[in-house]
Amino acid sequence: MTADTPASSDGPLVAELSEDALLARIFPLLPVGAGTHVPPGDDAAVVAAPDGRFVVTTDVLVEDRHFRRAWSSGEDVGRRAAVQNLADVAAMGARPTSLVVALVVPADLPVSWVEGLARGLAAECAQLQVGVVGGDLSGGPVVVVSVTAHGDLAGRAPVLRSGARPGDVVAHAGVAGRSAAGLALLEAGRRELDTVLVDAHLRPVSPLDAGPAAADAGATAMLDVSDGLLRDAGRIARASGVRIDLDADAFTVDRDRLRSVADELGAVAERWVLDGGEDHGLLATFPAGSTLPVPFRAVGRVGEGAGVTVDGVAAPARSGWDHFGG
Amino acid sequence: MTADTPASSDGPLVAELSEDALLARIFPLLPVGAGTHVPPGDDAAVVAAPDGRFVVTTDVLVEDRHFRRAWSSGEDVGRRAAVQNLADVAAMGARPTSLVVALVVPADLPVSWVEGLARGLAAECAQLQVGVVGGDLSGGPVVVVSVTAHGDLAGRAPVLRSGARPGDVVAHAGVAGRSAAGLALLEAGRRELDTVLVDAHLRPVSPLDAGPAAADAGATAMLDVSDGLLRDAGRIARASGVRIDLDADAFTVDRDRLRSVADELGAVAERWVLDGGEDHGLLATFPAGSTLPVPFRAVGRVGEGAGVTVDGVAAPARSGWDHFGG
Numbered sequence: 001m002t003a004d005t006p007a008s009s010d011g012p013l014v015a016e017l018s019e020d021a022l023l024a025r026i027f028p029l030l031p032v033g034a035g036t037h038v039p040p041g042d043d044a045a046v047v048a049a050p051d052g053r054f055v056v057t058t059d060v061l062v063e064d065r066h067f068r069r070a071w072s073s074g075e076d077v078g079r080r081a082a083v084q085n086l087a088d089v090a091a092m093g094a095r096p097t098s099l100v101v102a103l104v105v106p107a108d109l110p111v112s113w114v115e116g117l118a119r120g121l122a123a124e125c126a127q128l129q130v131g132v133v134g135g136d137l138s139g140g141p142v143v144v145v146s147v148t149a150h151g152d153l154a155g156r157a158p159v160l161r162s163g164a165r166p167g168d169v170v171a172h173a174g175v176a177g178r179s180a181a182g183l184a185l186l187e188a189g190r191r192e193l194d195t196v197l198v199d200a201h202l203r204p205v206s207p208l209d210a211g212p213a214a215a216d217a218g219a220t221a222m223l224d225v226s227d228g229l230l231r232d233a234g235r236i237a238r239a240s241g242v243r244i245d246l247d248a249d250a251f252t253v254d255r256d257r258l259r260s261v262a263d264e265l266g267a268v269a270e271r272w273v274l275d276g277g278e279d280h281g282l283l284a285t286f287p288a289g290s291t292l293p294v295p296f297r298a299v300g301r302v303g304e305g306a307g308v309t310v311d312g313v314a315a316p317a318r319s320g321w322d323h324f325g326g
Numbered sequence: 327m328t329a330d331t332p333a334s335s336d337g338p339l340v341a342e343l344s345e346d347a348l349l350a351r352i353f354p355l356l357p358v359g360a361g362t363h364v365p366p367g368d369d370a371a372v373v374a375a376p377d378g379r380f381v382v383t384t385d386v387l388v389e390d391r392h393f394r395r396a397w398s399s400g401e402d403v404g405r406r407a408a409v410q411n412l413a414d415v416a417a418m419g420a421r422p423t424s425l426v427v428a429l430v431v432p433a434d435l436p437v438s439w440v441e442g443l444a445r446g447l448a449a450e451c452a453q454l455q456v457g458v459v460g461g462d463l464s465g466g467p468v469v470v471v472s473v474t475a476h477g478d479l480a481g482r483a484p485v486l487r488s489g490a491r492p493g494d495v496v497a498h499a500g501v502a503g504r505s506a507a508g509l510a511l512l513e514a515g516r517r518e519l520d521t522v523l524v525d526a527h528l529r530p531v532s533p534l535d536a537g538p539a540a541a542d543a544g545a546t547a548m549l550d551v552s553d554g555l556l557r558d559a560g561r562i563a564r565a566s567g568v569r570i571d572l573d574a575d576a577f578t579v580d581r582d583r584l585r586s587v588a589d590e591l592g593a594v595a596e597r598w599v600l601d602g603g604e605d606h607g608l609l610a611t612f613p614a615g616s617t618l619p620v621p622f623r624a625v626g627r628v629g630e631g632a633g634v635t636v637d638g639v640a641a642p643a644r645s646g647w648d649h650f651g652g
Contacts, residue, residue, distance in 0.1 A: 042565075043415075044414050045383070048379055052376060053372050056370055056459060056460060056474075057426070057460055060464050062464045088370050092370045102384050104470055134382060134384050139391055142467055144386075146384075146428040150380075158368075160368050162368075239367075239368075
């Protein structure tokens with residue numbers, strides 16, 4: 001489907017403003033950040049890296065591929081673009097410090113949509129004292145939001161995917177399956193059936209504080225669950241040379257809610273939980289006997305071998321989410 | 327015009343490879359960088375920031391807006407994407423350390439084009455020991471290359487646009503007008519007339535070492551000349567609250583070459599020099615009597631007042647390059 005092109009009630013379109021005028025509307029909406037030495041407006045920004053290292057990650061959202069303007073407001077897309085990048089920073093055990101945004105916009109996009117995007121970025125960043133410290137703007141055929149986020153490890157060793165050891169506890173923080181269920185509701189045109197799930201897709205919430213907390217608690221491996229529990233557990237298994245054994249019963253928080261929606265849509269709730277992406281929870285492993293930091297819950301164990309099991313049954317290998325093919 | 331869609335002699339298209347298979351071709355081409363603690367492959371990379379701060383900037387290139395596939399190879403676009411970002415880092419007085427790339431590619435793009443892009447990024451980065459430390463890949467209707475670059479100030483104060491003072495010398499490093507002349511040749515279908523100028527457009531060369539050297543020599547203001555000498559001089563003038571007086575005779579290095587091409591095309595060489603963008607030279611101001619670091623040449627003076635003059639004549643105010651309108 002193509003995106004709606006809203007009418008004049010949305011105010012001017014980006015083509016009706018100069019780039020300077022558009023930037024003048026956006027910049028005041030963006031937080032400077034607690035650790036920003038030189039804010040946007042020069043050739044580059046300067047950001048504090050008290051640790052002497054910085055964490056950096058980049059993720060891009062493309063209209064009609066990662067979101068649809070008919071379903072997502074500019075603010076939704078801004079929030080999601082921020083969260084998916086901040087979650088990658090947190091998954092290293094770092095606290096986010098700053099991000100930059102490159103934005104491609106079609107000429108017929110309402111300026112209000114771009115302002116919404118800025119407000120969405122700001123809403124996720126301001127509470128964490130994360131600065132939006134730079135950006136670039138270009139025209140193009142569809143909206144592209146490319147975010148690069150940075151974080152500070154505060155002396156911690158980064159928590160990689162490769163450190164899980166047999167005997168470790170597998171733990172999860174955040175939700176699982178809500179985003180996939182929300183997407184299914186949108187695709188079915190049934191968003192009214194459970195707006196909480198739809199919101200979880202449009203504006204995912206990641207337990208960002210849990211990242212540094214996990215590092216402090218001795219997490220041996222960690223990642224942001226962006227492509228589904230099984231796929232992402234498989235990544236830890238591969239990188240660490242171990243087997244990840246998950247307990248399906250550990251993911252019962254939303255079971256009734258998801259099953260109720262799945263029944264309506266003729267879908268399978270368990271697939272949303274195990275294969276659904278974009279919930280941006282954190283999956284981590286801890287030495288046996290660790291006190292798990294809130295809100296982590298034990299969801300399995302690390303064993304010798306390879307691959308991922310659910311309730312003792314080997315899960316079929318899943319490749320990464322594929323942007324081009326099947 | 328639309329880009330050529332090359333035939334099967336170019337090998338597979340991106341749609342024929344899984345994302346993992348495509349990434350497996352790209353990653354080995356990219357340099358890790360001298361200061362990279364955690365290379366790509368985890369949720370985020372970790373990069374050294376020995377200064378305790380890092381410089382960060384982002385710039386995006388969009389197909390059919392900033393480049394055409396009929397004119398630019400993948401390697402050209404990779405080089406240009408790297409250079410325009412590295413030049414912004416250098417213009418702060420910093421040495422580049424790392425960059426990340428978000429890449430949007432249409433399904434019918436040859437894989438060889440993407441490999442060329444990676445080689446172009448690598449060619450610009452490897453010689454500087456800059457790492458390509460992260461990336462993201464998505465499908466989309468046109469090629470979008472979004473680069474974020476980082477640098478280290480090594481204890482230097484960042485050189486802003488706002489520090490120029492009356493009495494300072496204005497100096498320039500790099501070329502002026504070549505890129506605009508090269509673009510004019512491409513647009514006229516006359517690239518054979520001067521391939522050096524065409525190459526200057528497709529693969530600009532920025533005097534990156536001159537950025538930190540200028541900072542060490544006491545530069546009071548500096549920027550990367552991306553939107554034309556007059557526009558960018560105007561930015562220093564505005565940010566510093568001064569007037570910039572340029573001497574047209576200071577830009578004679580390429581005068582005969584540019585005039586010869588301009589005569590053929592019915593263009594005006596002086597406009598390419600003063601208004602042409604994307605040469606990525608550095609424009610800086612230094613206290614009077616400074617020894618200018620190589621390859622800076624004095625091109626004018628800073629005076630009291632506002633705006634930019636050329637040979638004593640006020641240049642009309644120019645706004646920033648506009649991606650949407652007139």
